[in-house]
Structure formats: C-alpha cells, structure tokens
Amino acid sequence: MIRSEILRDIAPVISDHLVVCNIGLPSQELHMIDDQPSNFYMLGTMGLSSSIGLGLALAQGKKVISIDGDGSVLTNFGTLPTIANNVADNYILLIIDNGSYGSTGDQPTYAGRKTSLAAVATACGCENVVECRAEDTRAALETALAGDRMTIIVAKCESGNIKVPVITMDPVVIRDRFMKTVQA
C-alpha cells in the first residue's frame, strides 16, 4: 500500500474529526479523496502538522488527528518531546512512514533506513506508540479514536505517488471554514 491508498482507506474514519494534514501530496490527496471543512490543509511550512495539531488539541476538547510523514517529523524532531510532555488525550498523531520524501521525488529518508520513529517517539517519552502495517492503519486509528488516550501511530507503507491536482482554495478560506467546524 502507498500513502494515497491509506488515505482512501481511513477517509471514512476521520471525516467526522478535526484533521491537520501535512504539506504537499498528503494534503492534495486528502483534498481529492474527501474534502471536508474539518480538514486543515497545510499549503506550506514543512514539519509543523504535528505542532499545529497539538496546539489545537490542547486549546479545545474535540478529537484532533494530525497526519504527518516521516520526512516532516524528521524536519521537526523537537515536536516529539513537546508532545510527550504536554499530553492531550484528544490528540492522535498519525505518521505515514513511507521511508521517503514523497512530494519531492521519493528521495529516501533516514526513517526508511536505520532510524525507527516509533522507537524515537517512545524514547522522547510518548507513552502510547503504535507501529503498524499500512493495511492495519484504519484499525489502529479506530482503536485510538475509541479510546481517550493520546496516541502516536507509525504506519509503515510503500513509497509512491499518484497524480493529484494542487489545492487552489485560498488559505484564509481553509482556515475560516476549519475554525467554524471547530466552534460548531
């Protein structure tokens, strides 16, 4: 399974929740598969999906899912100790780990080599870290959503992309409709 197949598989599970989605192809794919006002698409700023999601989860009570990638977590590694030390039980970080920088041409990341993001998250103090196969991502998310415990999911999948259009929606529109969903 590649990332877009995971997103297609989990779309019905996440569509009723607040989702912060990583820059580049992940946001473009989610936008194409199942655009929702409850999706916050990142159009720039690689690495901050997990930070935006954590801030959102700490500020209000609804469940928040940050969809991140291995490359983006590596870019903002400091996020993992911050998450570990500021527990928000309405927060789920889903790292789709395809071992590559997908949006830039599938250059390999260190997470696809010797570095285990699940082990790093655990070492940073995250208490509920689940590593799963791509095929089991949906079940892992359903379990995390059913519980009331902050969860880090590392879904290991294959590298690869599909053709998707860029998101042309204005960023202020994305932010405005997202905030209205948060407040609803």
Next chain:
Amino acid sequence: MSINTKIVDDLVANDVAFVTTVPCKQLAGVIDEIEQRDEIYHIPANKEDEGMGLCAGAFMGGKRPAIIMQNTAIGVTVNTLVTLTQFYRMPLPMLISFRGELKEPVACQVEMAVHTKALLNQLHIPTYHFHKQSDADELDAILKYTFMCNKPVAILTDATFWGGY
C-alpha cells in the same frame, strides 16, 4: 510592580491563554511569571518555528496565543511566519529579546541584531521597540492591535529596557 508582572498582566487582560517560549537570559523573569499564572497554558518549544505551529493550532482552537523568544529566532522562522502565520492570516504577538544592542557583552549577538529590524521590515511585520520601561505602557494597545488585524507583530525589548545584563 515589576516589569515582568506588568507584561504578563497585559497578556492576561487581553485573554492571551496559550504562550510558547524559547528561553533567553533576559526573558527568564517573564517566563517564570508566565509559568505561575493559572490563566495561561505555558508550553516550552524546542525551536521557534515549532512554537509558531503550536500557536497556530491554539488560535484555531479558540485560544489567543503568544510567543516569547530571542531575536535570533527571526532568522529561524522566516518561512513559518510567511507561509503559516501570514498566509493564513493569524494573529501572533511576539515578545522578543533584542540581543546584540547597547550593553551587549557577546559580539556574535550583534551579527543578528543588525539584521533584525531589516528582516522584520522586509516581512512587513509591524514592529515596536521597547527601550525604556515606560515604553511597555503601549503593550496593551499593541496586543489589541495584533488581535484586531490578525498579523504577527514584533515587540523588540533591548538590554536597556531589561536593565542591563
């Protein structure tokens, strides 16, 4: 009243409830004060761009955010300020220690100080410079302005303002 108490009182009076910090020696007192206030969730960040991401999320979750950091952070956060805070039109008061100004003992700090205002100007970020403690009388108005216009706003606080090193 100490200047640290006055600054944090103004934050609380303007409903700032989520503050992320990356420390500086000059900001130690204000960070201590924030840590003591029940009205504010204090979340130390490991890097300032991470902190700005946290603030963006908190804002969308309904809490007014602020970031406290050193001016070296302007060099770190240009991309985040432009593609997140400004692109999505989010408010962010930035209380910044202006290292490398008069009374600075560390030469390397001057290297970033000479670029600080030029960078903020290039980024079209409204910028205020606190040199005397009475300059902080405007903090309340600056905070109201920030949340009125949904922009990042810089408040540079130099060594003279803090009473030296």
